[in-house]
Amino acid sequence: MSLLTLKDVALSRGTPLFSNLNLSLAKGDRLGLVxxxxxxxxxxLHLLAGDDGPxxxxITTARGLIIALAPQEPPAHLLPMTLHAAVAAALDPAVVDYEGWRVDVMLDDLQIDPALRLRKISELSGGWQRAMLLARAAIIEPDLLLLDEPTNHLDFGRIGILQNFINALPRSTALxxxxxDRDFLDAVTNRTLFLRADDSMDFALPYTAALQALDTHDLARGRQFDNDMxxxxxxxxxxAKLKNIGINAGSDLLVVKTKQLNARAEALESRARPAHQDRSAGAIRLSNSGTHAKTLITINDTMIRTPDDRLLLRTGQIWIENGDRIALLGRNGTGKTRLVTRIRAGLAGEDAAIRGAASLRLGYSDQMLSQLDSHRTPWEAVKAGSDISDHNARAQLINAGINLDLQTGPLDALSGGQKARLAMLLLRLLQPNFYLLDEPTNHLDIEGQEALAAELLDQQAACLLVSHDRAFIRAVATRFWFISDRKLIEVDDPEPVFNVLMRTG
Structure with a gap:
């Protein structure tokens, strides 16, 4: 029995987003939307939740269907509430007094620290806000649970908790x-919908297997189209040959045959469907200005501490050499970002324990994309950081997925993905030979993550990166640093580290 059915659904928001979408969700379906x-x-997701119409x-739903949506960001009315109160507010007011205990059970299931439960939502990090939104959606025990980017801002441990939570939902609950996060999709889904403008594809497979099936389908359709044409x-x-013969011979039969052949050609051409080509969300291009230095950065035995002087880790004597692509791994709060910040200060000459080669040129991006903060518009950001011509600036922005109407508008008008692509463009214009990247994939779609990984590999650019995306780390990194027991150690294989960091309880 279908819980929800879409038939020939189309949606436009100024421009068409998708059309001719047919989808049926049954009990127990766990669908990844890509x-x-x-x-x-x-x-x-908002169409499925009933918040909007196509x-x-x-769109047809089963009678009495309970649907819950966990959005990407908390609505404004929740921000002054405590985490506990925000989750309790999702319950029917008539049952809160005698079923309020369910809130604590839900927060325990999500392993939310009791100390955080009485803090205001506005004071919480993005990761804890997402945990609250998931708790609000799940506590009403929906038949269909909708999650919008639930892994954003989560570290490995929280992703592990999220995966376990989803996999422990009642088998009848649809998702x-x-x-x-490709690994997350593989872990929690059994179906994948690739949402396209006019040819969305649905496979009864988790993401990686579904992507292979999609590629096979697209290749086959491309070959069929070439054959048809x-x-x-x-x-x-x-x-054309018969027409000439028929005219010269005065044969009405050949003229009729000519019309029949042309009609067959037109019918076949109208049915022929070219291989799908997705319109890019914007290119990512990096540069590598190069250096002859073998050792780019030397870090002497350094203590990384909290602002209140608590020891987080000791680095030991370590080096970063030309061509190294290092992934920095560790649980939240172990000092990853503070080490990145300390390295950046050292490269600016502010820390004698950290030295960079004389030829080193730094490209830095943090998880909040702070390099954009001092600019009002994308145009201003590009022009302020380089001496490129106006024509080139417009072309570079368009190539990064920022159209002319957005180039001189406020930065806040850009989506997270557009801001991330703009940040990568600014890095490219700096022409660095070493990249220091703190959560560079936070706002990038899968296409963007793959493009960024390909650029780092193609440019042979040295980098130190912090990321919680396992597929991205596997694709990019040549070395792995792991913060364990307040020490920075190097490991050969990241998989055991992933297993440790994903472990919960």
Whole structure:
């Protein structure tokens, strides 16, 4: 029995997002929703939740269906509430007095520290806000649970908790989730919908297997299209020859045959479907200005401490050499970002224990994309950081997925993915030979993550990066630093570290 059915659904938001979408969700379906930034994933979740209506088509739900959506960001009315109160507010007011205990059980299941439960939502990090939104959605025991980018801002441990929580839901509960974390999608889904403008594809497979099936489908369709178009050309060539013969011979039969061949060619051409080509959300290009220095950075035995002087880790004597791509791993609060900040200060000459080669040129991006903060518009950001011409600046921004109408508008008008691509563009214009990247994939879709990984590999750019995306780390890193027991150690294989960091309880 279907819980929810979409028939020929289309949605436009100024421009068309998707059309001719057919989808049926049954009990126990765990669907991963995949598309590039700005292609309508969040909009589709709101359609499924009943918060909005389609531009065309029909959405049918089973009688009495309970649907809950955990959005990406908390609504404004929740910000003054405590975490505990915000979750309790999701319950029916008539049952709060005698079922309020369910709030504590839910927060225990999500392993939310009791000390955080009485803090205001506005004071919590993005990761804890997401935990609250998940708790609010799950506590009403929905038949269909909708999650919008639930892994954003989560460290490995919280992703592990989230995966376990989803997999422990009642088997009858249906799930639709968006995520840019490929390993997460593989762990919690059994179906994948690739949302496309006019040819969305649904496979009864988790993400990685579904992507292989999609590639096979697209290749087969591309070959079929090429074959069909060859037949169309052959039919028209044959029709043209018969037409000339028929005219010269005065044969009405050949004229009729010519019309039949042309009609067959037109019918075949109208049915032929070219291989799908996704419109890019914006290119990511990096640069590597190069250096002859073998050792780019030397870190003497250094203590990394909290602002109140509590020891987080001791680095020992370590080096970063030209071409190294190092992933820095560790639980939240162990000092990853503070080490990155300390390295940046050392490269600016503010820490004698950390030295960079004379030829080192730094490209730095943090998880909040702070390099954008001092600029009002994308145009201003690009022009302030380089001496490129106006024409080149416009072209670079368009290539990064920022159209002319957005280039001189406020930065706040950009999506998270567009801001991330703009930040990468600014790095490229600096022409660094060493990249210091703190959570560079936070706001990037899967296409963007793959593009960033490919650029780091193609440019052979040295980098130190912090990331909680396992697929990205596997694709990029050549060395792995792990913060364990207040020490920075190097490991050969990240997989055992991932297992340790994902472990919960």
């Amino acid at each position: 598309a590039a930034n700005g292609r309508g994933k969040t909009s589709l 531009s065309r088509g029909d 639709v989730t968006t995520s840019h 060859r037949k169309v050309r052959a039919l028209r060539q044959q029709a």
